[in-house]
Amino acid sequence: MPSLVIVGTVALDNIRTPFGEVHSALGGSAFYAGLSASYWTDVGVMAIVGEDYPEEGFRLLERHGVDSRGIARSREKTFSWTGEYTFDLNTAHTLKTDLNCLLSFNPDLPAIYDRPDTLFLANIDPDIQLRVLDSLPVRPALVVCDTMNFWIENKLAELKRVLARIDILTINEGEARMLSGEFSLVHAARKIVGMGPKTLVVKRGEYGVLVFGKEGIFASPAYPLEEVKDPTGAGDSFAGGFIGYMARNRKSTDEILRQGIVIGSAMASFCVEDFSTRGLEGLSKTVISDRLASFSTLTSYPDLPPLDAGMKG
Amino acid sequence: MPSLVIVGTVALDNIRTPFGEVHSALGGSAFYAGLSASYWTDVGVMAIVGEDYPEEGFRLLERHGVDSRGIARSREKTFSWTGEYTFDLNTAHTLKTDLNCLLSFNPDLPAIYDRPDTLFLANIDPDIQLRVLDSLPVRPALVVCDTMNFWIENKLAELKRVLARIDILTINEGEARMLSGEFSLVHAARKIVGMGPKTLVVKRGEYGVLVFGKEGIFASPAYPLEEVKDPTGAGDSFAGGFIGYMARNRKSTDEILRQGIVIGSAMASFCVEDFSTRGLEGLSKTVISDRLASFSTLTSYPDLPPLDAGMKG
Numbered sequence: 001m002p003s004l005v006i007v008g009t010v011a012l013d014n015i016r017t018p019f020g021e022v023h024s025a026l027g028g029s030a031f032y033a034g035l036s037a038s039y040w041t042d043v044g045v046m047a048i049v050g051e052d053y054p055e056e057g058f059r060l061l062e063r064h065g066v067d068s069r070g071i072a073r074s075r076e077k078t079f080s081w082t083g084e085y086t087f088d089l090n091t092a093h094t095l096k097t098d099l100n101c102l103l104s105f106n107p108d109l110p111a112i113y114d115r116p117d118t119l120f121l122a123n124i125d126p127d128i129q130l131r132v133l134d135s136l137p138v139r140p141a142l143v144v145c146d147t148m149n150f151w152i153e154n155k156l157a158e159l160k161r162v163l164a165r166i167d168i169l170t171i172n173e174g175e176a177r178m179l180s181g182e183f184s185l186v187h188a189a190r191k192i193v194g195m196g197p198k199t200l201v202v203k204r205g206e207y208g209v210l211v212f213g214k215e216g217i218f219a220s221p222a223y224p225l226e227e228v229k230d231p232t233g234a235g236d237s238f239a240g241g242f243i244g245y246m247a248r249n250r251k252s253t254d255e256i257l258r259q260g261i262v263i264g265s266a267m268a269s270f271c272v273e274d275f276s277t278r279g280l281e282g283l284s285k286t287v288i289s290d291r292l293a294s295f296s297t298l299t300s301y302p303d304l305p306p307l308d309a310g311m312k313g
Numbered sequence: 314m315p316s317l318v319i320v321g322t323v324a325l326d327n328i329r330t331p332f333g334e335v336h337s338a339l340g341g342s343a344f345y346a347g348l349s350a351s352y353w354t355d356v357g358v359m360a361i362v363g364e365d366y367p368e369e370g371f372r373l374l375e376r377h378g379v380d381s382r383g384i385a386r387s388r389e390k391t392f393s394w395t396g397e398y399t400f401d402l403n404t405a406h407t408l409k410t411d412l413n414c415l416l417s418f419n420p421d422l423p424a425i426y427d428r429p430d431t432l433f434l435a436n437i438d439p440d441i442q443l444r445v446l447d448s449l450p451v452r453p454a455l456v457v458c459d460t461m462n463f464w465i466e467n468k469l470a471e472l473k474r475v476l477a478r479i480d481i482l483t484i485n486e487g488e489a490r491m492l493s494g495e496f497s498l499v500h501a502a503r504k505i506v507g508m509g510p511k512t513l514v515v516k517r518g519e520y521g522v523l524v525f526g527k528e529g530i531f532a533s534p535a536y537p538l539e540e541v542k543d544p545t546g547a548g549d550s551f552a553g554g555f556i557g558y559m560a561r562n563r564k565s566t567d568e569i570l571r572q573g574i575v576i577g578s579a580m581a582s583f584c585v586e587d588f589s590t591r592g593l594e595g596l597s598k599t600v601i602s603d604r605l606a607s608f609s610t611l612t613s614y615p616d617l618p619p620l621d622a623g624m625k626g
Contacts, residue, residue: 039624087496183400186539207520210537219534219611224523226499258614285620292617298532299612301571304605307598311352 002044002067004037004247005113006030006240007132008122008146009079009102010047010057010071014095015275016084019229025276026057028079029122029146032233035280036240036267037120038064039288041248043240044113046070046132048105050078060281070112074101089231089272090205109135118247121145121166122236126158133165142252144168144243145197146235152178164196167252170239172203185210186217199257201242203235209261215254220261221298223269223291230275234268237280241267266291315357315380317350317560318426319343319553320445321435321459322392322415323360323370323384327408328588329397332542338589339370341392342435342459345546348593349553349580350433351377352601354561356553357426359383359445361418363391373594383425387414402544402585403518422448431560434458434479435549439471446478455565457481457556458510459548465491477509480565483552485516498523499530512570514555516548522574528567533574534611536582536604543588547581550593554580579604 008030014023034045044067049057051074061068082096105124109132119140121129129145145166151159152175163169169192171179179195180188189200189212199213206228208221242264249256269291273279321343327336347358357380362370364387374381395409418437422445432453434442442458458479464472465488476482482505484492493501502513502525512526519541521534555577562569582604586592 184538184540186537204520207517208532208534210534217537217611218614219521219537220614221521221523221532221534224499224530224532225497227497255615259617262614262617285624288624289620292620296616298530301531301533301575302568303609304572304575307602307605311598311601 001114002042002116003250004041004118004120004244005044005046005070005109005116006033006037006120006122007046007107007109007129008033008120008124008236010045010049010053011079011081012053013080013232013276014082015230015232017089017230018085018087019227020275022275024080026060027081027233027276029124029236031057031061032236032271032277032280033120033122033240033243034061034066035064035277036237036271037244037247038066039267039283040241040244040263043067043244044070044116046107046109046112048072048074048101050074050076050101053078060277063282067113070107070109072105072107074104076101076104083232085231089228092231107132110137116140117250118142118243119144120239120243121162122239123148126151126155126162129162130158133162141250142167142246144170144239146170146239147175149175149178160195163192166197168199168201169197170201170203170235170242172205172235176200176202186212201261203238205231205234209238209265211257211261213254213257218258218261220265222265223295223298225269225273228272231272233277234272237271238264238268240264262292262295266295314427315355315429316563317354317431317433317557318357318359318383318422318429319346319350319433319435320359320420320422320442321346321433321437321549323358323362323366324392324394325366326393326545326589327395328543328545330402330543331398331400332540333588335588337393339373340394340546340589342437342549344370344374345549345584345590345593346433346435346553346556347374347379348377348590349550349584350557350560351379352580352596353554353557353576356380356557357383357429359420359422359425361385361387361414363387363389363414366391373590376595380426383420383422385418385420387417389414389417396545398544402541405544420445423450429453430563431455431556432457433552433556434475435552436461439464439468439475442475443471446475454563455480455559457483457552459483459552460488462488462491473508476505479510481512481514482510483514483516483548483555485518485548489513489515499525514574516551518544518547522551522578524570524574526567526570531571531574533578535578536608536611538582538586541585544585546590547585550584551577551581553577575605575608579608
């Protein structure tokens with residue numbers, strides 16, 4: 001039985017960036033997060049795909065040991081996102097969203113996965129997130145949720161009911177400001193923590209991540225890459241690595257959380273190096289280990305001397 | 314004799330932010346950098362002020378032990394910058410620049426300060442930066458330079474002659490892209506290092522600093538403050554603290570450089586907490602020490618376990 005269950009989307013994406021384009025490419029919040037988490041813990045995915053979904057997607061999950069019994073098949077078409085990025089790769093411009101089979105998604109988690117320790121409600125309609133939470137006979141030890149501006153604008157009441165029942169929220173910087181009505185992220189975090197989650201993870205794209213928790217603030221940079229080819233799925237890959245590591249360790253101490261954030265950042269850095277999920281596929285331990293070592297070098301500095309020695313006069 | 318000499322502007326600024334406004338407030342690149350550096354080493358400033366410049370500015374420098382013998386007095390008016398910030402405090406909107414006495418600034422460094430170890434050419438006309446370099450009988454052990462988009466656009470040839478003769482360049486993210494013609498900061502850094510400086514320090518406002526040096530990349534976040542009241546001078550305060558610490562230690566190892574970057578980031582965090590230079594004035598060792606400890610907590614995480622223990626399977 002998987003220790004981590006991820007509920008979200010599996011999609012076929014059309015993406016254009018200054019470095020190329022792909023059509024009907026494997027994607028979706030649960031798909032990216034599942035692949036990323038698969039390097040760290042046993043994962044099961046709950047999602048829905050249409051009759052046009054290629055077997056290739058299932059085979060990819062299988063090769064990474066992801067349990068896909070929770071992926072329902074519909075007679076409609078698969079959910080599809082069409083978007084593009086200009087040179088400012090921080091901002092995705094949505095050209096088209098075809099919900100398709102997502103409209104009939106009605107996940108019955110307990111019917112497939114028995115009492116996961118950790119639940120990740122990836123970006124999807126808050127009504128579905130609520131239904132999943134309601135369906136669980138036992139609350140998982142750790143519940144993490146992601147969302148996006150669309151739900152903050154259109155389903156705020158439902159989203160707030162989700163927030164009251166989770167441990168960690170991961171959203172991007174603009175969404176944190178939108179959800180809280182505060183410009184200062186420190187003020188925004190205080191308001192959002194007041195809505196329920198004990199910890200707020202603010203994703204800032206190429207600038208990394210800021211985490212507001214009970215034990216203070218943690219800042220983790222994004223890895224400065226030679227080239228970012230396709231940022232799609234970076235946030236989901238981050239969340240997958242982060243939560244996968246938390247699930248693996250079965251505890252939510254500040255230490256494990258910080259390590260998890262760095263691991264999530266490393267997984268996101270692999271994701272954006274290639275289109276669709278290619279950058280996340282078949283990573284060796286050596287490659288991951290080297291990237292994690294680079295992260296450590298990126299932020300570490302020698303302890304500062306006591307100020308009387310270091311300062312003038 | 315000061316170990317660090319800073320050549321740049323002393324100004325009277327008019328600043329408006331969503332949190333208030335000030336008129337004829339103490340400012341200028343050399344003024345902010347000098348105050349900030351004064352906590353770490355002996356500093357002398359080379360600049361020019363007009364007949365309207367208040368004695369208060371000199372008294373403030375004196376209280377911080379800054380040698381102001383290099384500040385010439387002109388019969389014209391003091392250089393003045395008028396600008397505003399909206400809620401996006403990362404971007405300054407220049408409303409007016411009155412060069413005034415700056416047009417007749419002709420610093421004779423060797424006449425005032427004898428052979429400083431460290432020279433900071435703060436943001437000013439590259440022709441003046443060149444003239445200062447030409448005037449020195451002995452090249453300082455460490456030469457750091459700052460510049461801005463205006464000089465990249467209007468005096469690129471002169472700026473490139475400066476770059477060929479310095480050790481470290483500090484500029485902001487947009488300027489690094491403008492100067493290199495590269496969007497990826499990793500590519501931009503490689504090009505800029507090819508122009509002369511061994512180390513490139515990229516300032517990213519509220520996202521902190523990325524340093525590209527011989528020994529790899531170092532990322533330091535900005536301190537997440539409750540409220541930023543006035544970002545004016547943040548970059549100069551950062552540079553002052555950074556270079557002041559380097560001058561204090563009289564060596565440019567990767568370790569000292571990383572520590573200096575964190576100290577510069579801390580000094581910048583004080584600067585932006587209040588208008589003009591108020592946030593930088595009269596800081597106690599305890600206050601600085603506490604902020605530096607917060608920086609360490611902000612970025613540190615426990616060593617990751619070896620991957621075979623941390624990864625699945």
